[in-house]
Each structure stands twice: as C-alpha cells, then as structure tokens.
Amino acid sequence: MTHPDYGYGLWGLALVNAAVFILFAFSFFKPATKRDWRSFGAFSAFIVALFAEMYGFPLTIFLLSGWLQSHFPGVDWWSHDAGHLLEMMFGWKVNPHFGPFHVASFVLIGAGFWLISAGWTTLHESQRHHKLATTGIYARVRHPQYVGFILVMLGFLLQWPTVLTLAMFPVLVVMYIRLAQHEEREALATFGEDYRGYMQRVPGFIPRLKASASPAGPIDGPSA
Template sequence: MTSDPGSSYGLWLLVFINSAVFILFAFSFFKPQTSRDWRSFGAFSAFIVALFVEMYGFPLTIFFLSGWLQSNWPGIDWFAHDSGHLLEMMFGWEANPHFGPFHFLSFAFIGGGFWLISVAWHHLWAAQRAGRLAVTGPYARIRHPQYVGFALIMAGFLVQWPTILTLAMFPVLVWMYARLAKSEEADSRARFGEAWERYAENVPAFLPRFREVAAQ
C-alpha cells in the first residue's frame, strides 16, 4: 500500500518558508552588489526554489521514476515523504533517513559552503575597502571561494534530496559560475596588473593545492 502523495506533499507554505529562509541566509553571507553578483545569487536562488518545490510541493522526480523505483525497491513506499531521501532508500538505510550517512554528508557540504562564503566575504570586503587585491583567508588558497561555497551548498542538497531538475541545473550553474569567474578575473587583471598575474600564478581558481601559498 502506498501513501497518498497529497498527504506528504502540496505543502506550499513550507516551500515558501524554506526557500525564503535559505535564500535570505545566503544573501546575508554573500551580500551581492554588482550585476555579476546578482546573477550568481539569482541562479543559486532558482536552484533552492526548484529543490523545495519538489521536497514539499510536487514530487516530480518520484512520479517520473516511480515505476523504476518500485520495480527495483518494491518494499519502499515511494510516496512517503521520507522516501525523497533517495540515496538512503536505495542503499538500504532502514532507520530515519534524517540520521543517515548521506544526510550527515549533506550537512557537512552545506555548512562548509555557507562558512566559506561568509569567511570569504569578510576578506573580500576588507580588501575592497583598502583598494587592494583579496589574497588573505580563503583567497590565499583559491581565487573564487564564494563560487566554490555556492557549489558546495548545492552539492549538499543534491546528496540530501536529489531531483531530476536540480541534477540538471547543477552542471549548468557550475558552468555559469566558471564563466562569471573568468569575467571577474579579466576585471582584476585590468585593475591590478602584475600583482594579479603573480597571484593567479600561485593560487588555483577553484581547487586548493593544500600547501602554503607564497607571499604575494
């Protein structure tokens, strides 16, 4: 026997509340100022809304995959709300999925992403006020910590509650952030010249080398 999807979903107030909370939380850390900032923040916001629409509103992924899921895992009520934690269900986690390994992994990604955005903003803001290139804190390890932070948050949500739409959006948004990063770098190169060239030579764009960066 399966649950009535209407009893587990159609909770549009929760869609609105959760989307607003995470978007405002990210806004308080990221503090977009330029049009480029607003584009990156808008893309992240669209991902969050799409996620919570499926989590609490309409389970499009479950409906679309219901035949395949029921055939391969017949003992699971796929229209129960907790079954949206697909990875826990598919790997046979029998306890509450909120205490499953993938759920805790998602919290690590999400928390780490918000932390990275917050710390990076502090160093970027201080550098902008001083009229210099940001090379301290996370910027001493990677050139674009805030975009990496957004990617970590989205990856965390994908681990926790994967959906077809957000899985499709994720690589597109990562590509968009990479394009925005290149645009930012062109501006920094034009403004800081040789200082930027030395910095870019020693510090990778997105993945840290886990070594001390030479003093710039």
C-alpha cells in the same frame, strides 16, 4: 493525492524554507554588481526548485515511480522520507535523516556557507581599504564564494536529489566558472603581472593541501 502517507502539498513550508535559505545566503554574499545578482539569482532558482519538490510536488518521484517501484518494491515512495532517494536506494536501515548521505550533505552545506561568509568578510575588508582581496580565505582559493555556492548545491543534491536540480547543477557550475574567468580578465587588465602572479600562487577553485610558500600579499586597487 489520496495516499494516506502522502508527505507533500505543503507549499507554505516550501516557501518558508526556500526564503530562509535564500535570505541566509544573501546575508553572507551581499550581491552588489549585476554579476553578483546573476550568480545569486541562479542559486536562488536552484533553492526554489529544490524545496518545491521537497515539500510541494515530488516531480522526480512521479516521473520515476514505475522504475522505483519495480526495483525497490519495499519502499513507500509517496512518503516524505522516500524523497531521500540515495538513502532509500542504498537501503540504509536507519532514519534517512541520520544516514551517511544526509550527514555528508550537512557537512557540505555548512562548509559552503562558511566559505561564502569568510569570502565576503575578507572581500569587504579589502574593499574598505581599496585593495584586492588576497588574504584570509583568498590566500587559499581565488573564488571562495563561488566554491561555497557549488558546495551548498552539491550538499542538497546528496540530501534530496531531483531531476530538475540535477539538470541545473552542471549548468550553474559552468556559469560560476565563466563568471570567475570574466572577473579574472578584468583583474588582469587592471593589475597586470601582479594579479598574474597571484593566479600562479593561488588556485582558482580547489585549494592545495599544502599552502604556498609565498603567500599573496595585498595589492592596491579595487576588489575583484
């Protein structure tokens, strides 16, 4: 591109940012099983696709350039700040990095990584004692790490939506739900009514506003 304010083509920066976020997630999630690696690999693909457009080539801007230019003629769509599509389209008169969508994205991303970290900490402790994880964050939701990955991806979608990541997001959400269902079938086969009772007490993905009156206690056995 010969556009004077063209803010892309920074493939080294795209690689570094993708690597930082993937390694950051890896340090919390620590995949061990094939299922873990599959879910982590899908999340990594989402991150790579995101930063490839954020710093490499703006495929979404390129595909929508005609429509964007005709509907929002006052925006320089080839500048890097214009990649914050929601901020640009809603016309917030502030730096897009301080706009409401960008701030909300940081909240979601931070909450997501906290859930991944808190989930792994509880899970690791339960594994050390050969018990099923039902305490800590697992007393509020049964699949905190999957919820964490979904929140991180949703946060990035608010911050820098792209055609590819928008297409990937529902596919990955369905994948995480199916992985959770597969894990629960295994847990039910192993723990039977004990795990069924845990499922009745604790929601899978969306925590209740009010904690259960009878919190789940630890259950002997391998972690799910």
